[in-house]
């Protein structure tokens with residue numbers, strides 16, 4: 001038997017709206033708004049609880065330490081860590097805003113994952129994403145690698161691809177997998193927005209994922225070429241605000257749930273998926289929405305989690321915005337009423353993350369595992385009700401309810417963040433995993 005483990009990012013104490021992501025309409029539109037880190041983290045935990053209550057395996061990925069003081073030291077700021085934070089803020093608040101981001105919460109961008117059934121050596125492979133397209137995200141990979149290794153000690157974790165825009169890699173947000181069931185060999189579908197080493201017309205918004213990066217990940221994971229596809233996302237979707245493919249498409253099992261403008265030539269895409277699926281023994285089912293692209297971006301209809309349920313059916317975890325967008329809600333209702341595996345929909349309040357362009361699918365990394373491999377996961381990070389309650393209590397103890405841009409320069413925030421993470425590593429039996437812990441604590 002095999003299952004899908006979802007690893008959700010626990011929202012960090014510095015969650016804020018700095019408007020850092022060009023091409024991400026929610027991030028730009030909410031620049032300067034006051035965030036509520038406590039509400040953001042509790043909303044994320046509630047999503048994890050929903051999956052636990054559905055009987056599905058759920059793990060948590062801890063936040064990263066912020067600000068990243070070693071990075072600021074490399075830029076010439078020195079003294080104690082507090083002095084580094086303070087002098088960097090005086091010199092350049094916009095720079096510090098980048099180094100305070102809680103963006104590692106969107107674990108769909110942490111790595112690309114291939115299950116052991118798909119890889120040449122029969123091991124689970126992950127490649128940490130370099131996230132080079134956005135400065136605030138390009139600092140995530142080293143800590144992400146460490147945390148992934150802690151959660152999945154037996155998996156092969158490849159370091160991020162070279163930090164070069166030719167190899168722009170945004171992880172699982174641009175990767176889909178289709179198969180008869182989680183345990184069967186699957187078709188791995190990489191979706192890119194740009195072919196870096198060619199003279200092609202550029203899009204208005206950046207195509208963050210390159211074909212060069214996707215192919216490198218496919219090689220590193222030892223994937224079978226016959227069961228791998230590289231598809232291009234349409235420029236139309238990118239320019240409408242679909243900065244990752246998971247804003248316009250999600251797959252699970254035999255089902256692809258997507259917007260008609262996600263790919264330029266839908267009929268060609270469907271044909272090639274059908275052809276590649278044949279030797280893998282399954283018939284793909286396409287649930288395609290023909291609704292305004294703006295409604296898709298605004299509601300995040302396709303940034304939903306499409307889950308295989310213990311009863312053999314599939315369920316959708318959607319943001320409340322879908323419920324409030326008539327065309328999107330009508331499409332969900334149509335799918336549930338139709339003759340296909342999708343049988344239920346759950347609408348969750350994820351407003352704090354959504355205002356930064358992060359829906360249910362952005363907040364989770366999917367890892368298909370055999371039952372044996374699931375037993376090797378670091379068990380304190382596997383959630384149940386008691387552990388979720390401990391994390392609720394942890395959030396309530398340490399998190400602020402309001403954070404403005406100016407608060408990002410507050411040296412007390414760095415200390416609060418470190419104190420909270422120290423406690424968290426104990427609750428999750430992680431030992432010393434952050435740089436500040438290895439250097440001997442907050443200064």
Ligand SMILES: N=C(N)NCCC[C@H](NC(=O)CCC(=O)O)C(=O)O
Pocket residue numbers: 016017018019020021024027028101103106108109134137173243244246247356357358359361362363
């Ligand atoms: N689609 C997926 N899988 N992930 C969503 C990531 C959202 C993230 N937003 C941000 O990084 C905004 C941060 C700010 O503006 O403060 C991004 O654009 O990379």
